[in-house]
Structures are given as structure tokens and as C-alpha cells.
Amino acid sequence: MRSVSIVGIGQTKVKEHWDKSLRQLATSAVLDAMQDAHVDHADALYVGNMLSGELTGQENLGALIADEVGLRGIEALKVEAACGGGGGALRVGYLAVASGQFDAVIVLGAEKLTESSNCNTTASLAMAADADYEAAHGISFVALNALLMRRYMHEYDLVPEDFAGFSINSHANAINNPNAMFRAALSREQYKNSRGVADPISVMDSAPIGDGAAAVVLMATDQLNGNRARAIKIAASASATDSISLHDRHDPLWLSAVELSAKKAYAQAGITAKDINVFELHDAFSIMSVMSLEASGFAERGRGIHFARDGEIAPQGKLPISTMGGLKARGHPVGATGVYQAVEAVTQLRGEAGKNQVPNARVAMTQSLGGVAANAVTHIFVN
Amino acid sequence: MNQLSNEPIYTTVWIGSLAHWAIGSFGVSMDLARNWRLKDQRYRLAGTICNNCGTKFFPPREVCTECKSRDLRVHEFDGHGAVYSFTTLTQAPMGFEEMVPYIIGMIKLDEGPMIEAQITDVNPSDVKIGQRVEMVTRKLREYGDAGLIVYGYKFRPLANGN
Numbered sequence: 001m002r003s004v005s006i007v008g009i010g011q012t013k014v015k016e017h018w019d020k021s022l023r024q025l026a027t028s029a030v031l032d033a034m035q036d037a038h039v040d041h042a043d044a045l046y047v048g049n050m051l052s053g054e055l056t057g058q059e060n061l062g063a064l065i066a067d068e069v070g071l072r073g074i075e076a077l078k079v080e081a082a083c084g085g086g087g088g089a090l091r092v093g094y095l096a097v098a099s100g101q102f103d104a105v106i107v108l109g110a111e112k113l114t115e116s117s118n119c120n121t122t123a124s125l126a127m128a129a130d131a132d133y134e135a136a137h138g139i140s141f142v143a144l145n146a147l148l149m150r151r152y153m154h155e156y157d158l159v160p161e162d163f164a165g166f167s168i169n170s171h172a173n174a175i176n177n178p179n180a181m182f183r184a185a186l187s188r189e190q191y192k193n194s195r196g197v198a199d200p201i202s203v204m205d206s207a208p209i210g211d212g213a214a215a216v217v218l219m220a221t222d223q224l225n226g227n228r229a230r231a232i233k234i235a236a237s238a239s240a241t242d243s244i245s246l247h248d249r250h251d252p253l254w255l256s257a258v259e260l261s262a263k264k265a266y267a268q269a270g271i272t273a274k275d276i277n278v279f280e281l282h283d284a285f286s287i288m289s290v291m292s293l294e295a296s297g298f299a300e301r302g303r304g305i306h307f308a309r310d311g312e313i314a315p316q317g318k319l320p321i322s323t324m325g326g327l328k329a330r331g332h333p334v335g336a337t338g339v340y341q342a343v344e345a346v347t348q349l350r351g352e353a354g355k356n357q358v359p360n361a362r363v364a365m366t367q368s369l370g371g372v373a374a375n376a377v378t379h380i381f382v383n
Numbered sequence: 384m385n386q387l388s389n390e391p392i393y394t395t396v397w398i399g400s401l402a403h404w405a406i407g408s409f410g411v412s413m414d415l416a417r418n419w420r421l422k423d424q425r426y427r428l429a430g431t432i433c434n435n436c437g438t439k440f441f442p443p444r445e446v447c448t449e450c451k452s453r454d455l456r457v458h459e460f461d462g463h464g465a466v467y468s469f470t471t472l473t474q475a476p477m478g479f480e481e482m483v484p485y486i487i488g489m490i491k492l493d494e495g496p497m498i499e500a501q502i503t504d505v506n507p508s509d510v511k512i513g514q515r516v517e518m519v520t521r522k523l524r525e526y527g528d529a530g531l532i533v534y535g536y537k538f539r540p541l542a543n544g545n
Contacts (some may be wrong), residue, residue, distance in 0.1 A: 123476035132421060133442050137500050137523060137535070138472070138479035146470035147499075153488075154468070154512050197472045198487075226389045247441075247489060247497040248448075252467075 001098040005231040006381070008037020008217035009343040014181045014331030016114045017211040020057050021070055026110035027215035027276060030069045033106065037217035043102035044075040046091030048109040050335035054124045055116045065108060075102075082098055082128035083284065085109065086214070086338025087239070087377030088237075093154045093218050094237040103223045110338030112214035121209060125334070128371040130245035142206060142285070144246055144372050146198035149287040152253055153200060156302045160200045163286035164191040164320075165308025167204050167328050169285060173315065174325025176355040181210045181331030203285040210331035214339040216346070232346045235271075235363070235381035237246020238264035244374040257376035258295035258367065264366070265378040266297070272298035276380075277361045278348045280341040281317055282369040283326040292367060293321075296378075323348060338368030338377060349383040407420050413526040416535050423457075425535030428518060430496065432458035439498040462518025462536070463493040471507040490516055490538050504539040515541040 010032025012025050020028075026047070034040065034233060044079035045066045053059040062076030080086035092108035113121055122142075133197040153159065167186055174180035186204060194204035225232055240260035246252050268273055273296060281296075283289040293304035298319055312318040323342040324330055327337055345364035347353050353361075361383075368377045423429035430441035435452035441460055446453055467489040475483045486502040488510070502510055504520055516538040523535045 041394075117477075119475070119477040119480055122474065123478065126476050132417075133424075134499055135476070136421075137487070137532075138475060138482065138485060139487050139499055140472060140474070140476050142474070143470050143472055147468040147489050150470060151468035151512070185504065197474050200473045201470070246497070247499050249497075252489070 002017040002100055003153045003221035004094050004097045004218055004234045005221045005229050006216045006234065006342065006346050007219050007224065008033045008035070008039065009215070009346050011179050011214040011340060011343050012251060013179045014210040014212035014333055014340070017112070017143040018114070020211070022052060022058060022110060022112040023064060025060070025112065025211060025213040026065045026108055027068045029110065029215040030065065030108055031105055033215035033217050034069070038218060042071060042074065042104045042106045042217065044093070044096055044105040045071060045103065046093045046096070046107050047078045048086035048107070048335045048339055049078055049111055050080060050085050050128070051111065051113065051124050055121065056112055056129070056263060063112070065110070073086070077117035080335070081371035081375040081377070083282075083332070083334040084338060084368040084370030084375045084377055085335035086340065087366065087379065088338065088370070088375070090216070090338060090379060091237050091239050091377050097218050097220050098237075104217065106158055106215055106217055107339060107342075108213065108215040109336030111333035111334070111336040112211045113333060114211055116272055125274070127208075128374075133247070134245055140198065141332050142198045142201055145285040145287055146201040147246060148372070149200050149205075149253060151287070152287060152290065155253065156305065157308060158305060160202070160205075161188070161192060162305055163205060163290070163308065164188055165311070166283060166286045166289045166313070167191060169308070169313050170322045170326040170328035171358050173323055174329030178332060179326040180325040180329055181208055182325070201285060201287075205341045207284045207327035207332035210333050212331060212336050212340070214336055214343045216339060216342050230350055232349045232381050236265035236268035236378070236381045238268060239375065239377040240264065240377075243376050244371055246372060253291065255291050255295040255373040255376070256299070257373050258292055258369070261376040261378040262296040262367070265380050267356050267381045269382070271363065271380070275363050276319065276365045278323055278345060278358050278364040279321045280323065280326070280344055280364070280366040281321050282337075282367055283322055283328050284332060284369070288373070289321065289368065291364070292369075292373075296367065315356050315358050323353065323356050323358060338366070341366035341368060342379065342381075345379075345381045348382055388542045396536060415531065418531060421535075425523075426520060428460040428462055430458050430460055431455040436445045439495045441492070460492055460494050460496075464490040464516055464538070465497070466469075466502070466510065466512055466514045466516060467497060468508050468512060469502060478526075486510055488516070488538060501537040502539070503537040510540075517541050528541055
């Protein structure tokens with residue numbers, strides 16, 4: 001397998017883009033990434049997306065976007081893994097270059113969630129779960145996370161406020177990210193008083209849905225030529241699965257797909273969790289941050305919660321997470337999110353993260369989850 | 384063969400048309416065949432048991448997750464268990480808006496598997512982890528005024544159950 005590098009990044013702001021269609025958002029991100037990479041061609045395009053068919057009535061995104069960005073004729077496919085589709089598309093793009101099939105590919109994540117009513121979007125997001133045995137009983141995606149948070153609180157004797165530090169960190173970081181959806185600080189008091197969605201999960205535990213697109217250009221490291229200066233190497237790419245439904249797991253409080261994909265990634269990169277300087281994790285809900293930290297090897301079981309209490313997750317802390325706002329405050333355009341994470345990891349490793357720059361960042365990890373970590377895609381980047 | 388007509392093709396077209404009409408009227412399909420296919424699970428908690436290692440499954444599986452055997456038979460669960468976790472929904476997906484607030488539970492069945500369903504016949508503030516529950520048949524949802532009414536399992540607390 002060949003070494004693969006990211007040579008260009010592009011993104012739109014995450015928000016309710018009433019004035020822009022899915023194709024406009026996608027095109028904007030791809031053209032920005034191509035400009036950043038100084039390339040005008042790629043051999044293939046892989047599109048991470050979850051709900052274009054359901055909410056926009058548009059499938060076949062590969063052909064649509066390849067043509068829009070002036071690349072009609074190339075290989076172009078949509079990759080779907082629920083909210084982890086962005087990470088999945090990056091994985092497919094990585095394989096295409098690493099295998100020697102192509103020298104340069106574009107990976108895009110694009111999602112438009114605000115085209116429909118809230119109830120309809122809530123029902124659509126539940127498609128990430130088991131349609132017959134979860135969604136058919138009125139179980140929303142938030143409810144699944146609430147079931148885990150309640151049980152976690154029960155086993156480790158916690159209250160909802162113990163989770164506040166994760167959302168507070170995400171909001172603090174989003175203030176300095178011009179592409180973030182919520183650029184406002186969150187106080188402990190606001191967290192405490194926020195509206196419930198599915199108890200114990202409140203609005204301030206939950207990532208907001210939004211529209212957005214992000215893209216990266218991948219090239220074989222040995223073909224970089226003039227792009228070498230700002231290239232960031234993909235040191236590992238790994239994915240794994242768990243049962244799609246919570247009820248089929250022997251131990252619902254352990255994200256085994258996260259553990260499997262992280263272990264494979266550490267092995268490929270030849271490092272351990274201790275070597276990670278930046279971790280863009282899938283904080284769709286506070287409980288996911290906690291459980292991802294544990295299953296990825298950063299904390300003992302039941303101890304992930306302490307990262308938030310002790311301030312270790314800030315950009316100056318021991319393990320900075322969600323450094324550009326994370327899903328919670330940058331926003332969560334589900335199938336696009338995994339590519340946003342890659343864009344942010346590259347930004348950190350280039351040293352271009354401004355006020356949120358992690359000092360001496362050299363190794364960054366991203367983790368994109370589909371469903372309640374039924375699919376977990378982990379990437380490690382080094383500069 | 385249906386009793387009203389000797390022309391099964393006609394019947395098929397009629398069901399298709401009905402589903403199409405439902406999509407037009409409510410923005411969602413009524414999932415006629417799909418709801419019918421799930422009747423054994425919804426009404427009788429029909430799962431499977433592995434003939435090789437004895438592991439029980441709900442929902443039913445064709446391959447045993449424990450020993451990978453493909454030799455499984457139907458097993459009906461008695462529907463008794465305890466609450467593993469629960470939540471009360473105040474923001475519902477489409478089709479469930481009128482039930483808000485409602486309680487979702489993960490139930491650990493006495494016979495082994497975990498099952499996710501609504502918890503009914505109880506105030507949200509009275510539900511507790513570890514509480515004993517039993518399966519009951521209740522209305523799961525309606526597909527509009529002229530649409531299907533879907534029934535299936537929910538769980539209710541047992542009297543004196545802790």
C-alpha cells in the first residue's frame with residue numbers, strides 16, 4: 001500500500017443554508033479544496049452523505065457533483081454509513097489512492113438537513129438505527145443516546161451536570177471558528193437550565209443539525225511534486241462495525257466498534273493513544289464523547305467523564321478534543337461531519353488553527369461514527 | 384388467492400395503489416406488507432433459539448452470534464424482564480407526535496436477550512432501573528385517519544415489582 005497525503009481542504013460554514021442547495025454547498029467545498037491543493041483535476045470523487053434521497057429527493061450524488069465541479073467522466077460514488085458517511089468516504093478515498101488505483105482523489109462530505117420539517121428530519125435520522133426493532137417503536141436517535149446516558153449515570157453514580165464540560169469546551173472553541181454554527185459561549189448555568197429532549201439528554205448535550213459541505217484532496221505521497229510543503233500524511237485509516245441496535249450488544253456501555261477501529265489505527269500508525277495531540281471525536285451527544293474516550297483507550301472504563309471535569313480537553317490541555325467546536329458547536333451535517341473533522345485535523349497540523357491552535361500539534365486523530373457507533377471510522381494524520 | 388377476486392394480479396395492483404395513495408395523503412408509506420411480516424414478533428415475541436449452543440435471540444436471527452451455527456428454531460419469549468434503562472421522549476419522530484411524552488425502555492428479558500420498546504401504564508417519574516415489567520399488546524402507531532393501526536409489544540410494570 002502506498003502512503004497517502006491530504007493536499008487541499010475546503011469547507012462551507014455549517015448553518016441553515018436556506019439560500020443554498022445541496023449541490024451548491026457541495027460544489028463550493030470541492031472547488032475550495034481543489035484551489036487549496038492547486039489542482040484542476042482528480043481521478044475520482046467519493047461523497048459522504050446520509051439523507052440526500054430522503055430529505056432532498058436526490059440520489060446519485062457522485063455523478064451530480066462530479067459534473068457540477070467540471071469533472072464529468074471520472075469515477076464518482078456516494079458512500080453511506082449513516083452519520084459516519086463522511087469518515088467512510090475518506091476511508092474509500094484513502095483505499096483508492098493507497099491501493100495504487102488512482103493518484104489523486106477528492107473526498108466530499110455534503111448534507112442538507114433543513115429542507116424538511118423537524119419531525120420528518122428526526123424520523124429520518126432514526127434510519128441510522130434498526131428500522132423494525134427500534135425506529136418502529138417511536139425510538140428516536142436521541143432516545144438511543146439517552147438510554148445509554150441514563151445507564152452510565154446509574155452505574156457510575158453521576159448527574160447530568162457532570163457532562164457539562166464537554167459542551168462548554170465545544171462552544172468555547174467554536175467562537176474562534178468562522179465556519180461553526182454556534183459561535184457563542186455556553187455557561188454551566190445555561191447547560192443546567194437547557195430544555196430536555198429525551199431525559200437525561202437536553203438540548204445542550206446534543207449536536208445541532210445543519211447544512212454544510214467539506215472536502216479534501218488526497219494524493220499519493222510519492223506523487224506530490226509542488227504540493228509537498230503543506231501536505232499532511234494519513235498515517236492510519238481503519239473502520240469497524242458493531243450491531244446496529246443497542247439491544248443486540250452484550251455490553252451497551254462499551255463502544256466495541258470504536259475500540260476495534262482505534263486499535264487498528266494505532267497499530268497501522270505504530271503509535272498508542274498517548275501519542276495523539278488532537279482528537280476530533282464524534283460528540284453528537286455528551287455521552288458519546290465520554291464513551292469514545294474510553295473505548296479509544298484514553299480513559300479507563302467509567303473514567304472518561306473526568307476529562308471534562310479536569311479541563312484536560314481544552315486546546316491547551318492534555319488531550320484537546322473538538323478543537324474547532326466539534327459536532328456540538330461547529331454543527332453536525334451528519335454525512336458531511338467526518339470530512340469536516342479531517343479538514344480540522346489538517347488545519348491543526350498545518351498550524352493554521354488561529355486562537356484554537358494546539359501547541360506543537362503533530363499527530364491528530366479523527367473518529368466518525370454511524371448510528372450509535374454501529375460503524376466507526378478512525379483516521380490518524382501526521383505532519 | 385384472495386376471496387373477493389380470482390385475479391391475484393388485480394389484488395396486487397390494488398394494494399400498490401393503496402400504498403401510493405397513502406404516500407400522497409400523509410407523506411409516508413403505510414408499509415402494509417412490512418407490518419404484516421412482523422406480526423409474530425409484535426404479537427407473540429417470536430424469536431429464535433440456537434439448536435447448537437442454546438443461545439436465545441430476539442429479534443430472530445438466522446446465524447447464531449455466539450457459535451455461528453445456522454441451525455436455529457423459533458422460540459417465543461414469555462415477556463418478563465426488568466428495566467435496564469429508560470428515557471422519556473418530549474420530541475418525537477414523525478408518526479409518534481401525538482403520543483408525547485412517552486417512555487422508551489431497554490428491557491432485559493429474564494430469558495436472556497435485551498429488547499427496546501415503549502413502557503406503558505405508568506407515570507414517567509415512577510419508572511426505575513431494575514423495575515420488573517411484563518409484555519403487553521398496545522397500539523404502536525396509526526397511519527392517519529383512514530390508515531393502518533399497528534399493534535405490538537410494549538412493557539408495563541408488574542404490580543409489586545421492584
